[in-house]
Amino acid sequence: MKRTAILTTGILGLAMCASVSGEQANLPSHTIYHGGNIITMEGDSAEYAEAVVEKAGRIVYVGEKAGALAKFDGEAKAVDLEGKTLMPGFIEPHLHPSIAAVMLPNDTIAPHDWNKPDGIARAAKDPEAFKTRLKASIDERARAGEMHFVWGYHPLWHGPLGREMLNQLAPDKPVGVIHRSFHEIYLNDAAIDLFKLDQADYADNPQVDWERGHFFEGGWLALVPKIGPFLLNPETYKQGLSMMTRLMLRNGITTICEPGFPSADFAMEYGLLKTEMDKNPPYDTYLIPNGTQLYGMSGNSNEKAEQMMRELPQKYDTQNIFFLPGQVKLFADGAIYSLAMEMKASYTSDEFAGEWMTPLDLLQQQQSFYWDRGYKIHVHANGDKGIQQVIDFNREDQKRNPRDDHRFTLHHMGYFDDAIAQQASDLGIEASVNPYYLWALADKYAAVGLGRERAENLVPIKALTSRGVPVSFHSDFAMAPAEPLTLAWTAVNRVTSEGSRFSQDQRLDVFSAMQGITINAARTLNQEREIGSIKAGKVANFTILEHDPFKVEPMTIKDIPVYGVVHRGEMAVNQKQLLGGDRDAHGCIASAGYLWCAKTNKCERPWELAKKEQFENTIEAFDKFCGN
Template structure:
C-alpha cells in the first residue's frame, strides 16, 4: 500500500481523467476537483481552479483514470460476520477469493463432508474450536449431527450456514460451551433442532449471544479478520461501510476491534446503527434502548466510527440463503423448506410503531414477497395513524416482490436497499428447488423500483455477497447468473442507477448524502479511482474494472493488491463471468458456448456429463 499525502500543502487539484460527480440524473463530468483539509472546495473547469485559488497547490494528474465518489457499502457486518468469516475457514457452494486465500467452490454432500474433514485434519491444536462458514443444504444436502461428528470427532466445530442465520454444532462444541436443553424459551424452541444441534433465527441469536460469545467475541481472531477486511475494502474501492443492527454479538468486543481496524487502516469510515439483535439479547425495553441509542455518538464516535442517531434496524422474515423467507405461494419442490418470521408480524408491528412514533428512520430486513406485503401494510397503517413526511423507511435485501408491490412502495414513500447478488448466486439452484424457475429468475427485479423513482442502493450484506461494489452494480445492470445466462433482461437497471446504488444512493440509505456519495463542494474529498470508466464500456465488463486506489478525505492510497471476492475458483475459472472448469477440454468454458459448439443441451447436467466423462 502506498500513500500520497499533501502534508502541509494547502490544497490538492485532481485533473487529467474522467471525473464523474454522480450529481443529477445522468453522468455529469467536471474537468477538475480540488480538495483542502479533506473537503471538496471546487469542482469544475481546471482553468478556474488554477486561477481562482491562491496558495500552494499539489497537482495530481489522473493520466486518464476515472475518478468517482468513494464507493459506499450501505449494509454489511464488518466484525460480527465479515471479520469472523475472514479469520476462519470456508466451504461454500461458490468459490471465494479472500485476501489471504482462495477457497474453491464445493457441491454435493460427500464432497462437503470431505472438505470439512480435510480442514479438521489439518488443525494442529485439536482443542481449539473450528468454525466453517458456507454450508447450504440446496448444494450440500441435509447435515445431521451423526454426519458432523463422524468427520470432526472430538474437535469442537461450529458450522455457520451460508446465511449466518443458522448454526450447527458437533457434540464436542455443545459440551465445550454448555449448549443444552433448557436455555431457550418455549417460543424460541420452535427454531431449534436439538437432535442435530441445529439452531436458526432467534434460537441461533440466543445460543450465539449467550453460550458462544467467548468464541465469537475472541478479540485476537476478530483483529485478524478486520485486518483482512481493511485490505479487501481498499482492493475493492470501498471508503465507507454502514452496519445496520450493530452489534451482532458483544458491543465491547466488536467496537474495540472496529476501533483497532479503522485506526490502523485510516482509509474508511464505518457507520453504525443500533437495532433489534442487541435489544433482544439484552432484553431492554424500548424507552431504555432509545436512551442507549441517543448516548452512543457522544460516548463512542471517533474519526473513523460514527453512530447513526434516530435510525433503527428490525427484522421481518427468515434468510433467503436458508430458504426461510415468507412467500405468498408455497415453496417449489422443497418438502423441507419452512418459512420463518424472525419477528412475528404482530410483535414486529408493535416494534415498528414505537420507533415510527419516535420519528426514527426504520430499516427492515425483508426477503420474501409475503413479508414485503406485510410491511407495506404496516407502513400504510402507521401513515394513517401518524402521518410522516420523508420517513424514508427502507426495506433491505428484497429477494422477491412484484410490480404492484413496487407501486405500493412508491406510493407509501418506502425506499430500497437491495442485494442483487441473490440473483447471481441463487437463480439457477432455486429454479430447481425452493422457488421454481419463474420466481427464481425474477429475484431482485430492481427496474420495478427505479422506473418508479424509488431510491435503490446496492449492498453486499457481506458475506452474503462479496464486498465488491462493481460486482453488485454489474449484476444489477446485466442480470447475469452463475451459469453465465442473462435472466429477465427487462429488469436490468441502467448503469447510472447501478453506480448511484454504490455512491450517492448508498449514502442516502443511511442519511449521509450531505457529506459523502457525490462530488460536490462541501462534501468529504473521498473518491474511488478506476482504470476504466464504467459508463464508456460494455456493462458486462463493469465487474472486471481494476481499482487503482482511493482518496480518503484528501489522502490518496494506491491499491497494490489484487482484487478480492468470490471470483476465480481453484482452477482459475472466473465464475462471475460464467466460466466453469471442463476436464475434457482442459480449460475454463462458458457452458452455453460449449453447448453450442459441441451440440449438447445447455443445462448444468449436460455440461457436467460432457466435461467429466
Template sequence: MKSRLLLILTVGVILFTSCNRTKKDADSDKGSATIYHSGDIITMEGDSPEYAEAVVQQNGKIVFVGSKDKAEKSYKGAEEFDLEGATMMPGFIEPHAHPVSIGAFILGNEIVAPHEWSMPYKTYQAATNHEEYISGLKKIVEENKEKDYVLAWGYHQAWHGPLTKEDLNAVSSTIPILIFHRSGHEYYLNDAAMRKFNVDVSKFENQDQMDAKNNHFWERGFQELRAGYLTPAVYGDKERLTLGMERMSEMMLQNGITAMMEPSFPNTEFHSEYNLLKAECERFPYYTMYLVPGFPEQFTLKKNNEEMHAYVQKMSEYNTDNIEFLTNQYKTFSDGAIYSLALQLKDGFANCPHCHAEWIMPPDMHKEVFDFFWDKGYKLHIHVTGDKGLQAALDILDKSMKRTPRENHQTTMHHLGLFDEAQAQQMKELGVEASVNSYYLWALGNKYGEIGFGKERAARIAGMKWLTDRSIPMSLHSDFAMAPAEPLTLAWVAATRMTDNGQVLRPDLKITVWDAMKAITIDAAHTFSKGDEIGSIKRAKFATFTIIDKNPFKIEPMEIKDIKVKGIVYKGKFKENG
C-alpha cells in the same frame, strides 16, 4: 488635524496588515490543497453522467469542481494529482454489511461454500454437492486440528443436501466443529462443540427455532446460541477477529469502499465488537463506519422499547473520527433468511419439502417495536426477503402512516429478494425506499428455480427495475458476507441480470448503468441519510473518491465487473490499492 491624520494612517496600516495576513493565510491554505485532473472525473450529480475537468480538496473537503485552468489559477502552489487517464468517482459506499459479527468472523476462520470466494489473502474453491462439502470440511479440520475449535462458513442445503450431527461427528468426534450457515442466520454443531461450549438445549426460549437432535439452531434460536453460549469463546476470540478485521480492511481497499453502514450494530456484544472495530479504524483510517442500532441487541439484552431508546441515545458517546453512530435510525426485521430458504412467500415453496418459512420478528412483535420507534421519529430500516415478509412490513407501515402520518420518513426495505410490481407501486405510494442485494440473482437465480422458488419466481429475484421505474431511491448492498463486498460486482449484476451459470434471467428487469452506479454512490449515501456529506463530487462534501482504471459509462455493461480499483482518496488522503 494631526490626530485625525494619525488615526487614518493607523487604521490604514491595520487594514493593510489584516488584508496581507488574510491573503498569506489563504495562500498557505491553498498550498495544502490538492488538484485532481487528467482523467474522467464523474461527479454523480444530476440525472446523467456529468464530468468535471478538475477537483480541488483542501483539509479533507471538496472546495472546487470545475476547469483545470481555473483550479490552478485559484489554488496556486497546490499539489497536483495526475489521474493519468484513470477515472475518478465518488468513493464507493456499502450501505448494508456486517464487518465484525459476520465479515471479520468469517475472514478470521474458514470457508466451504457453493461458489468460489476470492479473498485478498486466499481463494476458496466451490463445493457444489454433499461429497465435495464433506471433503472440503475434512480438509480444513485437518489443517486446523491444533486450534480449540474449527469454524467453517458457507454450508447451504440446496447444494450440499441435509447436514446432520452424525455427518459432523463423522468428520471429527473430538475436535469441536461449528458450521456457520451461508445465510449467517444458522448454526450446526458437532457433539464435541456442544460439550466444549456447554450448550444446554433445554434452556432455550425458542424451542421452535432449533432442532436438538441435530444440534441445529436458526433465527432467534441462533441468536440465543450466538449471544449466549458462544460469545465468550467464539465471538470473544480476539486473535481470530483481529485477523478478520485486518483482512476486512484489505478487502475494502481492494474494492474501493470508503464508507460502510452496518444496520443492527452490534449483532452479539457491544464492547467486544466496538473495540475490535475501533482498533482497526485506528490502524487503517481509510473508511468511515456508520452504525445503526437494532433489534438483535434489544432481543439479547432483553430491553423494552423505552429502555432501548434511552440506550440508543447514548451511543454517540462512542463516535470517533472514523466511526459514527446514527442514533436517529433503527433496524427491525420481518421474515427469515433467503439463503436459509426460511423466507415468507405468498405462494409457499416449490419442490422443497425441507423448507420452512420463519419470522425473525413475528408481525405482532414487529408492529409493537416498529410503532414505538416510528412515533419517536426514527428512520426505520427493515430486513425483508420474501414477498409475504415484505407485505407484512408494508402493512405495518401503512397502519402507522394512517395513525401518525410522517413526511419524508425514508423507511427503507433491505434485501428484497422476492417482490412483485404491485408491491413496488405500494412502496412508491407509501414513500418507502429500498436497498437491494442484487447478488441474490447471480447466486440463487438458477438453483432456486429448481429448489424453493420455481423458475418463474426465481427469474424475477431482486426485480430492481420495478423500483427505478418508479423513481424509488434504491441502493445496492452486499450484506457481507451474503455477497462479496464488491460494489462493482453488485452494479454489474443489476445492469446485466447475469447468473452463476452465465444465463441472463428476466433481461426486461435490467437497470441502467447510471442507476446501478448511483446505487453504489449517491443513492447508497442516501440510504442512511448521509447524501449531504458523501456520495457525489460536490463542493463542501468530503474529499472521498474511488479511482478506477475504466469508465463504467464508456464500456459495455458486461465489462463492469472487470474494472480494477487503483486506489482511494479518503478525506484528502490517497491510499493505493496493492
C-alpha cells in the same frame, strides 16, 4: 494500512515528504485532481468535470481545469490521473464487520468461489466435494478444546448435514459449520460440550433441532450470545477485521455501515472494531443500532433500548466510527439463502418454510414505537409475504401518525412483485437491495424451492426505480462479496453464475446502477449531503478506477481494476501483486501453475497430476478427480 499522499504531478510518481517543520509549513494546502475522467454523480446522468480541488479533506471546487489553476495557482499540488477515472468513493450501506471478522480468517467452503485477501477459496459444488473439503479442513486446522468454524454450507449444493456427520468427521474436536446465510449453524457433540449448552434451554424453541445440532433464525439469535466469546475470539476477530480493511481498499470502498449493531456482545464488538479503526484505515464506519438486540439487552424494553440509542453517539463516536442518530434496524422474516423468507405462495417443497425472525406482535410494536419517535427505520425483509407484512404495519402507522420525508427503508428485498413496488412508492418507502441474490441463487432456486417464475425474477430492481423509489445496493457481507462494481454489474446485466440471462426487462442502465453504490447509498444512511457525489462542500472521498464504467462494455464493469481511493483527502493505493504472490487460501501459487486438490490434500500442477493418475488433461477432469 499505509496511507500514501501523492505530492507529485503524476499519480504514479513517488510520494515526496518534507522532513522538517519549516518545509511542512510551505507545502501546498490544496490538491487539484485532473487529467482523467472525473464523474460527479450529480444530476440525472453521467456528468464530467475537468478538475476537482480538495482542501483539508473537503471538496472546494469542481469544474474546468483552467478555472482550478487560475483560482488555486500557488496554493495547490497537482495530481495527474493519467487517464484514470475518479468517482465518488464507493459506499457499502449494509455490511457486517462482525461477519467479516468471523468468515475471513476461518475456512470457507461455499457453493461459489470466494476472493479473500490472501487468495481464492474455491467452490464446492456437490456433497462429495463439500464433505472432502470439510474433512480436510478439520484434519488440518481443528484442535481438541478449541472451536473450529467453517462457513459457506448450503444444503442445495452440499446435501444434508447434521450432528451425526460432524461427530463422525470430528469425534473429539469442536466444530461449527455456519450456513451460507449466516442465520444458521450446525454443531457437533464436542462443540455443544465446549459451549456447555443444555438441551432444556432450547426445548421450547421451534427454531432449534437439538438432535441435528441445528440452530436457525431465532434459534441462532438465541445461541449467539452464549457462544460469543468463541465466535468473537479476539485473536481471529482482529485478524478478520484487518482482512476486511484490505478488501475495502481493494474494492474502492470509502464508507461502510453496519445496520444492526451489535450482533451479540456490544462491548466486545465495539472494542475490537475500534482497535481496527484506530489504525486509521481509508474508510469510515457508520453503525445503526440493532433495535431487536438492544431490546433484549434492556430487559425486553423498547423504552430502555431507545434511551441507550440516544446516548450512543456521545459515548462512542470517534474520528471514524459514527452511530447514526435517530436510526434503528429491525428484522422481519428469515434468510433467502436458507429459503426461510416468508412467501405468499408456498415453496415447491415441504423441505422449506418461512420463518419470522421477530414475532409479529413484537415487530409491529417496535415499528410503531420508533415511528412515533421520528426514527428512520430500516427493516430486514426478504420474501414477498415478509415485505408485505412490514408495509402493512407501516401503512397503519402512516394513517395514524403521518410523517414527511420519513425514509423508511426495506433491506434486501429478495422477491417481490409490481404491486409491492407500487405500495412502497405510494408510501414513500425506500429500498437497499442485494442484486447478487439473482447471480448466486436464481438457477438453483428455479429448480428447487421457488420454481422458475419466482427464481428468475429475484430482486426486480427496475420495478422500484421506474416508480421513483430511491434504491441503493449492498453486499450484506458476506451474503455477497464486498465488491460494489459486482453489485452494479449484476443490476445492469442480470446474468447468473451459470450464465443464464433472467428477467432482462429488469436490467438497469449504468447510471442508475452506479447511483446505487454512490449517491443513493449515501441517501440510505441520510448522509447524501456529506458523501456520495463530487460537489463543493462535501467530504473528499473518491474511488479511482483504471477504466470508466460508462465507456466500457457493460459485461466488463465488474472487472474494472480499482487503482485506489482518496479518503478525506488522503490517498491510499492498491499495491500491485508480484509474481508468485498470488497464493490461494490453501497456499497454492497459481502463477506457478499450482491448484488445490482436495483428494490429495495438497497443491498440484493439473497436467502433472493428470499424467500420474491417467485422467484427461482438462480443468474439469482435474476438479472431478480432486473433488474440488
